[in-house]
Amino acid sequence: MRVLQLDNVQEVLRAGDSARLPSNAAARFKPGDAVRTRNFQPPGHTRLPRYARAKHGVVAIDHGVFVFPDTHAASGDKKPQHLYSVRFTMRELWGEGASDIDTVHMDMFDDYLQPA
Amino acid sequence: MAHDHHHHHDDDHDHSALPDTLLRTKALESLLTEKGLVDPRALDELIDTYEHRVGPRNGARVVARAWVDPQFKAKLLADGTEAIKQFGFDGRQGKDMVVVENTPRVHNMVVCTLCSCYPWPVLGLPPVWYKSSPYRARAVIDPRGVLAEFGVTLPGTVEVKVWDSTAEVRYLVLPMRPAGSEKLSEEQLAELVTRDSMIGTGVALAPGAAA
């Protein structure tokens, strides 16, 4: 294990921990596209919360290409892919009684999404 | 023997819910140090950095600049990472920034339901409430109830947008500039920008309200 030394602390903090990757990975979606999140129950790490599975939303932003956490946690495989901010209505997420104006925006990886 | 300044009898008993937390922490640090896997001086430097040198006053300066400089504001909303870097606020947990603007029609609020993701370079480390179960659970299902707890009420015509930080993009809310602040300097404006207003659980202070 590399040991973080006092002299390197500031430089290491500044260099940071961006998960963005230079990659030509194709975007499967673009802002404005209607999407549906996957219904899956991975036993390993994922960043698709249960409350947002099998839900319909609209792509709002394409953030570009990032490391995919699910595989990165399991094996270190970065599996570069597009990351999108997807807008969901409260009504879609929570059903009856939910606000019909408020929304939740979540960052979703390409692998979490299917065309709606 | 010199009395270590952080050797407080009561200090160590607070804020732990599990038995043996303090013992476990000491055991891990002592073992890792002995095995040469950590440098204690590097640990102290990390603590000092986030305890004293990074905090929400950073973000407040960015917001104040956006309020007075329309070109900067446009840049901030188009490319938050680059605009914030101009201030020298860059680094761990803030390398990919998106700034979301509050307007009379939209109020933004940021959460990380899965853990505690937060933009460290502009806001420092998150407060306990942001990282705790009540906020993480309720922000996405009852944002108006959460806002009411923070003393914020919004008309039914305003859309509340909750941003769940599920990936490595970090969000900063650009609060609305308070009415009556037209004559204030950029430095005075920064004093109106609270940490909560940049998370979205608050709004900027009215002029004259800052202590």
Place this chain on the structure above:
Amino acid sequence: MNGAHDMGGMHGFGPINPEPDEPVFHAEWEKRVFALTVATGFGGEWNIDMVRFARESTDPAIYLRSTYYEKWLLGLQRLLIERGHLSEDEIARRMARIAAEQAAGGQR
């Protein structure tokens, strides 16, 4: 994983109760856990996603009653043991030794 950490929409946690003007760290041990986690995170052996998964893998009942930095402490311990840097036995023995030193009045 469908762990306790995946809590968006859960009910029953009560009020948020923000603490006014709270300090960055509430106890000395929290600072040490923070620093140990960040420092070992640069060690090249695990990535941030593995760190999060280690925390998520905490027993749900323990996760929900832990404070924030306790979650970090348990996650760090899990990673160190999994990677063979420390053993549970070694940690337990060191804890017992420190406890004995404290009981004998030699707390540092």
